[in-house]
Amino acid sequence: MSMTRSLSILADLIGHPTVTRQTNLALIEHVRAMLAAQGIASTLVFDETGTKANLFASTGPADVPGVVLSGHTDVVPVDGQAWSLEPFTLTQRDGRLYGRGSADMKGFIACAVHAMMEASSLRLKRPLQLALSYDEEIGCVGVRRLLDLLEVAPVRPYLCIVGEPTMMRLATGHKGKTALHATCHGREGHSAQAPFTVNALHLGCDLVNEVRQLQASISRQGGRDEAYDVPYTTLHVGKFNGGVALNIVPNRCEIDFEIRNIAHDDPHALVDVLKAAASRITAQAQTVVPEARVEIVEVNSYPGLDTSRTQDAVDFVRSFHPEDEVLKLAFGTEGGLFTARLGVPVVVCGPGSITQAHKPDEFVEAAQLDQCDAFLAKLLGQLQAS
Numbered sequence: 001m002s003m004t005r006s007l008s009i010l011a012d013l014i015g016h017p018t019v020t021r022q023t024n025l026a027l028i029e030h031v032r033a034m035l036a037a038q039g040i041a042s043t044l045v046f047d048e049t050g051t052k053a054n055l056f057a058s059t060g061p062a063d064v065p066g067v068v069l070s071g072h073t074d075v076v077p078v079d080g081q082a083w084s085l086e087p088f089t090l091t092q093r094d095g096r097l098y099g100r101g102s103a104d105m106k107g108f109i110a111c112a113v114h115a116m117m118e119a120s121s122l123r124l125k126r127p128l129q130l131a132l133s134y135d136e137e138i139g140c141v142g143v144r145r146l147l148d149l150l151e152v153a154p155v156r157p158y159l160c161i162v163g164e165p166t167m168m169r170l171a172t173g174h175k176g177k178t179a180l181h182a183t184c185h186g187r188e189g190h191s192a193q194a195p196f197t198v199n200a201l202h203l204g205c206d207l208v209n210e211v212r213q214l215q216a217s218i219s220r221q222g223g224r225d226e227a228y229d230v231p232y233t234t235l236h237v238g239k240f241n242g243g244v245a246l247n248i249v250p251n252r253c254e255i256d257f258e259i260r261n262i263a264h265d266d267p268h269a270l271v272d273v274l275k276a277a278a279s280r281i282t283a284q285a286q287t288v289v290p291e292a293r294v295e296i297v298e299v300n301s302y303p304g305l306d307t308s309r310t311q312d313a314v315d316f317v318r319s320f321h322p323e324d325e326v327l328k329l330a331f332g333t334e335g336g337l338f339t340a341r342l343g344v345p346v347v348v349c350g351p352g353s354i355t356q357a358h359k360p361d362e363f364v365e366a367a368q369l370d371q372c373d374a375f376l377a378k379l380l381g382q383l384q385a386s
């Protein structure tokens, strides 16, 4: 297999182990240097510790709204996963390119960096821009600082293409996500005298029951969007911790749960419903012990994406990437934040499949990388013409 430019960039990117808990600065510096060699300047936006950064770069006329290629540089950990290959080295085998982040989403970033370098020698009428973020995998955290900057820029982008893996199909929507944490406080006691005190696990069960009742009512009579596999807002409890020994009434219980909402539903209104339920559970428990309570805090939230299919910007993409069916995705992306903060239309389109992401022996097909290169070459053609 011969090495295309994008493939060789991908090999470099995979070689930087940018697991979310680690720094991404070496990767960012590497991309900055590649762009600088083509005369493209980059702006870096650091996190509060200075160990991670977003990168934004633009090539073409400065006073015209551009097309942003957006990707996250962080990858999920490999801990506890049975990899048969070295995760942070690109391995080519049987038309597949293996390595952590190959599908999610360094394959796209490699093609995007390549397209930026190509664009630097073209006469663009509309600029091509690159936005790389950190800390996406823990709830689209890092990109928010980059959006602070873009929000006050004199010209906002025309379109943002988020290159999460869609097998190069065009997607215009995904659900929003709100991560929540509940702490239930009871009072310890001898289990033989359990009714004299408050069992924190029992409080937790009452809250989980409320979560399930809310889900049942939403699935029966809530809003629907049939473009999704699960066509309504979902609630789910992911973690439930508490208790020390069978003969001790537990005094504390911790619960992690989430809401994944369709555009029709306001997640904050649903959080309010659950907080009201927590108040009722608390009031009941405090008739037994005064310090008993259930507290809910919002850990993290990002908005859903629901780009109208009749947007000019969507037609613009379809003019060179004809897709009859436009998808909605089961997983979230940074795209919802681009729309919410900048009012920019967003499509999601990138190489590889989400079913190959976050797993041992993650891969992207070499043919997908080629398709992404071809897609971006057609985009460059449009940016010269438009």
Ligand SMILES: [Zn+2]
Binding pocket: 072, 104, 105, 136, 164
């Ligand atoms: Zn991703």
